[in-house]
Amino acid sequence: MMSVTPLLLITLSLTLGAAVEVQRPRGVPLSKRQFYEENRPFTCLDGSRTIPFDRVNDDYCDCADGSDEPGTAACPNGSFHCTNAGFRPAFIPSSRINDGVCDCCDTTDEYNSGAVCQNTCRELGRKERESLQKMAEITKEGFLLKQQLIEEAKKGQQEKQRKLAELQDSKKGHEEKVEALRTVKEAAEQPEKEAKEHHLKAWEDQKAVLRLEKDRAKMAEAFLELDDDADGFVSVVELQTHPELDPDGDGTLSETEAQGLLGGPDRVDTTAFQNVWSNIKDKYVSESQPEAPAAAETAREEEQLDVGSDSDSDSRYPDDDPGDEEEEEDDEEDEHEEDDDKPPPATQPEGRSEEEEGAMPPYDEETQNLITAAQKARDEFEEAERALREVEDQIRALEKEISFDFGPNAEFSYLYSQCYELTTSEYIYRLCPFSRVSQKPKFGGSETNLGSWGSWAGPEDNKYSVMKYEHGTGCWQGPNRSTTVKLTCGKDTTVVSTSEPSRCEYLMEFTTPALCQQPPSLDSPVHDEF
Numbered sequence: 001m002m003s004v005t006p007l008l009l010i011t012l013s014l015t016l017g018a019a020v021e022v023q024r025p026r027g028v029p030l031s032k033r034q035f036y037e038e039n040r041p042f043t044c045l046d047g048s049r050t051i052p053f054d055r056v057n058d059d060y061c062d063c064a065d066g067s068d069e070p071g072t073a074a075c076p077n078g079s080f081h082c083t084n085a086g087f088r089p090a091f092i093p094s095s096r097i098n099d100g101v102c103d104c105c106d107t108t109d110e111y112n113s114g115a116v117c118q119n120t121c122r123e124l125g126r127k128e129r130e131s132l133q134k135m136a137e138i139t140k141e142g143f144l145l146k147q148q149l150i151e152e153a154k155k156g157q158q159e160k161q162r163k164l165a166e167l168q169d170s171k172k173g174h175e176e177k178v179e180a181l182r183t184v185k186e187a188a189e190q191p192e193k194e195a196k197e198h199h200l201k202a203w204e205d206q207k208a209v210l211r212l213e214k215d216r217a218k219m220a221e222a223f224l225e226l227d228d229d230a231d232g233f234v235s236v237v238e239l240q241t242h243p244e245l246d247p248d249g250d251g252t253l254s255e256t257e258a259q260g261l262l263g264g265p266d267r268v269d270t271t272a273f274q275n276v277w278s279n280i281k282d283k284y285v286s287e288s289q290p291e292a293p294a295a296a297e298t299a300r301e302e303e304q305l306d307v308g309s310d311s312d313s314d315s316r317y318p319d320d321d322p323g324d325e326e327e328e329e330d331d332e333e334d335e336h337e338e339d340d341d342k343p344p345p346a347t348q349p350e351g352r353s354e355e356e357e358g359a360m361p362p363y364d365e366e367t368q369n370l371i372t373a374a375q376k377a378r379d380e381f382e383e384a385e386r387a388l389r390e391v392e393d394q395i396r397a398l399e400k401e402i403s404f405d406f407g408p409n410a411e412f413s414y415l416y417s418q419c420y421e422l423t424t425s426e427y428i429y430r431l432c433p434f435s436r437v438s439q440k441p442k443f444g445g446s447e448t449n450l451g452s453w454g455s456w457a458g459p460e461d462n463k464y465s466v467m468k469y470e471h472g473t474g475c476w477q478g479p480n481r482s483t484t485v486k487l488t489c490g491k492d493t494t495v496v497s498t499s500e501p502s503r504c505e506y507l508m509e510f511t512t513p514a515l516c517q518q519p520p521s522l523d524s525p526v527h528d529e530f
Contacts, residue, residue, distance in 0.1 A: 025057050026071030026111065027080040027097075029089065035067075042068060066094065073097045080109055087121040087128065142491045142516030146411055149514055153410035157402065164398045167391055174388040181384050185377040192374035195367040203360045218286075219277040223270055225287045234276070235267035245283050404434065405456065407464050411514040415493070420510070422495035429498045431508060437469045437483040439506075449473045450506050451483040465515060475504040483508060489516035 024033040035045060036056065043050040044063035051062050057071045066075030078094030082104030092103045098113035105124050107117035226234040228241070239245065239258040246253045247261070262268050262276055363371065406413035415433035422429045423442065429450075430438045437450040451469030458465035465487050472481030483506040488496075490511025497509045 026108070027057070027094075028070045029081040029083075036070075044068060069094065071097070073099075080104075082106060082108060084121045087125040136519045138491055139489055139516050139519040142489050142513035143518055145491060145513035146516050149411045149414055150409040153406065153413045156413060157410060160398055160402050164395065164402065167395045167398065171388065171391050171395065174384065174391055178381070178384045178388050181377070181381040185374070185381040188370075188374040188377040192367075192370045195363075195370050199363055199367055200360075215277075215281070218281070219274065220270075221286065221288075222277065222281075222284055223273050233267040233269055234262070234273055236262060238267075242284065244285050245280050407514060412464065412512070414514070415512070420493065420495050422498055422508075424498070429495065429508070431485065431495050431510065433467065433485075437472070437485070437506070437508070448481070450481045457484070467510075472504075478504050480504070481506065485510050487512055487515045489513070491516075 023038075024030070025036045028036050032045075036042065036053075038053055040053060041050050042053050042056050044065060045067035046063065046065040048064050049062070051068060055062055056068050059069070059072045059074050061075040061078070062068045063075070066078030069075045069078050070080060072078075073094050073096075075094055079091045080094055080097050082090045082092060084090060084104060084106050087105050090104065092109060096103050097109050098111070100110070100113050100115045102115060102117035103109050105121040106119050110117050223234060226238050226242070228238050236255055236258040239261060240253050240255065243251060243253050245258075245261060247257055259266065261279055263272070265272070268276055362368075401416060404413075404416070406416070412433070417435075419430055419432040419435075421431075426442055428440045428442055430440070432438075434453050436452045438447050439450050440447040449472040451472040454468040454470040456463050456466065457468035467485040467487065469483040469485065470480070472483070474480045481504045485508045487510050490496075491513055493510075493512045495508055495510055499507050501507050
């Protein structure tokens, strides 16, 4: 078995020239030296057993926790303390002791392996101090920038509060204007409504008269057509010449059925024919127009008369009806209407054509003036409402921004409404703090949403060090994309890196002076624990 001296005498010449002797077993840190006293039995640090001190570092593992072999590789769960004077102390697994590889910068882990090691602790310490110095300078500069950001945020918050107060005052004025214009609008719309209703009623009455006149003309024409012997009566036999009037639909108008249509008698005169006409006019086919059933003709006429009744004016006119004697008298007037696309005149000329009868006449000047005035009032009211909505939108946006959590001193507020990009070999990543994260192929393609703002998600003692963006575009047969943004102190505001550690879960590193803290003092002494 390899001979191992359990104690190591360490003599250190400090800067002041004083000699310090520290005796303790190899691999034991100063903080645990009191447990390893040479003249007393050693108790395992887990309290499991007590052994003679000469069995400490004897290359045989006696304690379950490996604490009796801090300087050998005997215990699989043991650890060796590297003093690393001039750098940082460290622990390494006992299995690395005397394995021919220098793990401690002070070479103490290879005390009996024959490996040639150089003590690099002082050089590592120097480099670390330089790195810390550089980092401290960045932190200091970032912290100064942070103070500026806080001051600017304070001024910005005050400006937003002032602007909000102005908008709220402005809103009151807009609301008052809207209500005043609403009253004007309603006052203008009432006479407009009454005038339009009066105009429409007059037109409806006129249409009713026209329908009645047309119906009487058709009835007279039908009576003359049915009175084959011109004796002034329509008989059962004469009525049977029109099988389309068959009530049971068997194609034949029987004598009984014809008599029933006449109301009982064998024949009727022009006066009694008025009651008969109401029963047969929907089916009656004029002998002068056998191709157009009366029902279809009636429907067509109804449609023509109704055109334009729901609008202020209409340039559409119905087709000519050669069966209407009154309309035939107006044909001469039609010859002067060569351009059908011209709007109807302001006032209807005497002797209106059939086309003019099919469209509602234009409003008279007084009614048109009321309509114009009401429309002007509506336009002014709607414009005032639009202006009020714009002010309300601005108020909501400002209130949202003012109430947002931008850090303890609003130092992150400068990121609001800003976006930062990072271009990789394949993608352009875009981070818009407090809004969303996206990814777009570098050489063309659609943008993918990697998550929308969720919340601050850092640990309790550093809440503002992590941002969480959630509910992005769904992955194929997977979850919605999300992004975690880790913030670090830096004098620049930039996206440093991006990765996808898990499928559809992205990680970004983002530097900002808003996270910089007061840098620590660098006057602490060099580590010289032995």
